[in-house]
Amino acid sequence: MYLNFKIHFGPSSFFVLINTNPDELSEFSNEFIGARELVVTLLFFIPLLRLNSITSAILNVTYKFKFVTYKFLKLGACTLLFLTVFKFTRIIDHNLPYLICRSFILNHKDKKFVEDFNSQIETNNNSFKNKNNNLNNTFVVVIGESVTSSHMQLYGYYRNTTPFFQKIKDSLSIYEDVISPNTSTFHSLSKALTLGNYEDPKKVLALPITTLFNKSGFKTFWISNHSPAFNPGSALARVSGQAQLKFFNSKAVVMGNLKHDGELLDKVDEALKDDFSHKIIFLHLIGAHFSYENRYPEEFNVFSDKPKTKFKDEMAYQKINQYDNAVRYSDFILNKVLQKLKTEKANSYLMYFSDHGEEVFQDEDFYGHLEDKPTKNTFKIPFIMWYSNHFKYPKDYSYKKKRKYMTDDLWHSIVHISGLKNSFLDKRRSIFSSEFVNRKRLILEGENYETFFE
Ligand SMILES: [Zn+2]
Incomplete structure (x- = not known):
């Protein structure tokens, strides 16, 4: 998205993505995803190759400060703090796992709404007229x-x-x-x-x-x-x-x-x-x-x-x-x-x-x-x-x-x-x-x- 349109992948693009059809998706990729986009995307995965060493480095730091017993508490508090900041600044809207979870919850709420509304219109069924x-x-x-x-x-x-x-x-x-x-x-x-x-x-x-x-x-x-x-x-x-x-x-x-x-x-x-x-x-x-x-x-x-x-x-x-x-x-x-x-x-x-x-x-x-x-x-x-x-x-x-x-x-x-x-x-x-x-x-x-x- 950034390479083609100078924008970040936001919630509106995500909702279009999950509600579109296979044709539109393949057309979008044909039109906008080429070698340049693939290479840049792959670069994002390089840190994953070093994931093991990154994790042990973090754990090392924790051991040094002898907070082992409170590790989960600490991690929990940090996560909460980060989430609050991300949510408040709306940075979280660009996070894919968050977007996925949110859309599942919204989908569930939508279903409930439709059921309620439908039962409401069924009760005044005879009010639909063609003049x-x-x-x-x-x-x-x-x-x-x-x-x-x-x-x-x-x-x-x-x-x-x-x-x-x-x-x-x-x-x-x-x-x-x-x-x-x-x-x-x-x-x-x-x-x-x-x-x-x-x-x-x-x-x-x-x-x-x-x-x-x-x-x-x-x-x-x-x-x-x-x-x-x-x-x-x-x-x-x-x-x-x-x-x-x-x-x-x-x-x-x-x-x-x-x-x-x-x-x-x-x-x-x-x-x-x-x-x-x-x-x-x-x-x-x-x-x-x-x-x-x-x-x-x-x-x-x-x-x-x-x-x-x-x-x-x-x-x-x-x-x-x-x-x-x-x-x-x-x-x-x-x-x-x-x-x-x-x-x-x-x-x-x-x-x-x-x-x-x-x-x-x-x-x-x-x-x-x-x-x-x-x-x-x-x-x-x-x-x-x-x-x-x-x-x-x-x-x-x-x-x-x-x-x-x-x-x-x-x-x-x-x-x-x-x-x-x-x-x-x-x-x-x-x-x-x-x-x-x-x-x-x-x-x-x-x-x-x-x-x-x-
Ligand atoms: Zn259209």
């Missing part, structure tokens, strides 16, 4: 991956990265000031698709959006170009796990991580052809996740000239070009999905947002998305809506394109725009409601997004 139960509902939520609005032509980027969106932009609702609550897939989507948010992060285990739609009489689909998460009890795994029909495209692990989102289109077709009257389809793209060059077919390799950036080196040029190609390919995929959805004569919408943004040599001299190294572009995301002519807007619908929104409240927006009614919906947190209330967008350790990057 448009008399209509055919087909909703598509496309979750982009690592796409920052700062690289989209639709949001003012100088390159032609979203030709399709550009063509139909008058028929879209384009929200200009939307950010993700975190810069990792796991943290960000856990909040976006559950009752959890910045103020109440514990609730990421409460009422996954898929569970809610199931309870409201919908058939739920989860089509993903990611692998299932390592930890099935984690918030995001619970969201996808609750979908009635699931598809994870993980065959690419054996194919050198060459993953193109086009591979999902047949699955989208199948879901749309399903004749159940109420459907919601979540489509989780691999989008523009590194390794960027593996995200698009050869014919989408359109940007190859020298891009605009203040960081003048070949690697930066190459990554920017590859990233822009990947963004352009996402635009193509969305076009395909929308064409398919348009053939449905239903009460339908298409929502597109990205789990988080990405830094690609725009403000800082690196590429990727790490909470331990935040930049504005790692938070700035697209948020776009398309509605069919048959769409039944909620009574309190209002479109304010400049509304400041953070997607940790997205659960409420999706539930609201879909015409669902239940006691958990808070319209003040829906970007689509006239009852929407502006809130301070806090990120990281309580930083105000509006001023943090200035």
Whole structure:
């Protein structure tokens, strides 16, 4: 982490690590771990070769001072003192054994919380309503991956990265000031698709959006170009796990991580052809996740000239070009999905947002998305809506394109725009409601997004 990003391995990186999936992990290592990293890592183990002599040296000192009888007491007191200092200074957050123990305890607490919450919602089961139960509902939520609005032509980027969106932009609702609550897939989507948010992060285990739609009489689909998460009890795994029909495209692990989102289109077709009257389809793209060059077919390799950036080196040029190609390919995929959805004569919408943004040599001299190294572009995301002519807007619908929104409240927006009614919906947190209330967008350790990057 230090060699690549000049940061220490912190708690947020650790939590991403234990909640990620094998693909992401192998991709990260391919991208960032080379001979240099391996050699430096091995150097850390050299003291271990001398461990025996180090231990006897310490014991020798203890014997000399004749504190043998109190050895354990002394050691105990010293350990306690060190732990207190480490905990107080938060140095302990960088200690791997500590992180592992802590995450096990947290995991256990989480389980207990879910059990309590579930028994609570089971008791008011009949309060989940669909106001448009008399209509055919087909909703598509496309979750982009690592796409920052700062690289989209639709949001003012100088390159032609979203030709399709550009063509139909008058028929879209384009929200200009939307950010993700975190810069990792796991943290960000856990909040976006559950009752959890910045103020109440514990609730990421409460009422996954898929569970809610199931309870409201919908058939739920989860089509993903990611692998299932390592930890099935984690918030995001619970969201996808609750979908009635699931598809994870993980065959690419054996194919050198060459993953193109086009591979999902047949699955989208199948879901749309399903004749159940109420459907919601979540489509989780691999989008523009590194390794960027593996995200698009050869014919989408359109940007190859020298891009605009203040960081003048070949690697930066190459990554920017590859990233822009990947963004352009996402635009193509969305076009395909929308064409398919348009053939449905239903009460339908298409929502597109990205789990988080990405830094690609725009403000800082690196590429990727790490909470331990935040930049504005790692938070700035697209948020776009398309509605069919048959769409039944909620009574309190209002479109304010400049509304400041953070997607940790997205659960409420999706539930609201879909015409669902239940006691958990808070319209003040829906970007689509006239009852929407502006809130301070806090990120990281309580930083105000509006001023943090200035
Ligand atoms: Zn992501």
